[in-house]
Amino acid sequence: MFTGIIEEVGRVRQIGGGVLSIDAQRVLEDVQLGDSICVNGICLTVTSFDARHFTADVMPETIRRTSLDGLKKGSPVNLERALTLQTRLGGHIVSGHIDGTGEVLSLKEEGNALLLKLAAAPALLRYIAEKGSVAIDGISLTVAAVGDSDFTVSLIPHTLQSTNLHTKKKGSRVNIETDILAKYVERLLLSSQPPSQRGGDRASGGGSPLHVLSNRTSPSSAGAITKAFLEKYGY
Structure with missing residues (x-):
């Protein structure tokens, strides 16, 4: 797990043949074989290393x-070691499992910040919420706005200087990992529905169990979010 x-x-x-080799320094200070390092948001396992670089399959x-x-030789990549129980959780819980990619639509200055608008598929946007x-x-960011086919984040100067985002331009592809909590909540809601209804909900285009629940008028209907439901699943 990581913090973003x-x-x-x-x-x-070097990249190719199923192997990625990266020049680094700080993340190698206490590295061991088998450790996890987040590379541009992707959790990778260290298979070899020396004082100046590490390799992952x-x-x-x-x-x-x-x-x-x-990526190609010389491409800048964001790096983060796996968190420990002593690590400050300054960002949010990041698993390093990418849900998909997005494309930079625009970069717009706003005071001392930079608004970065990204196109994303509906399957990703359903888990992305304003704020x-x-x-x-791999960078933990707060969502500033969400549209029908895109979302926007606001970047402070420190984030631009400390990551590879300053190299992005219109058309650049980025890795996206949505909030893991949203995916688990959806899974819990889906598991409370009859199998026939799960398939029907998705086929009808609603797709989201939250949408299904919002259309139910009875708070006691099967699958509705009640106090008993939340207590059952530890909330």
């Missing part, structure tokens, strides 16, 4: 779901 607070920006040394599934295929948390290339 980037420790340093490394550089790709990359599965085809990871390539398909992320922007790794756009909620989202990880972009």
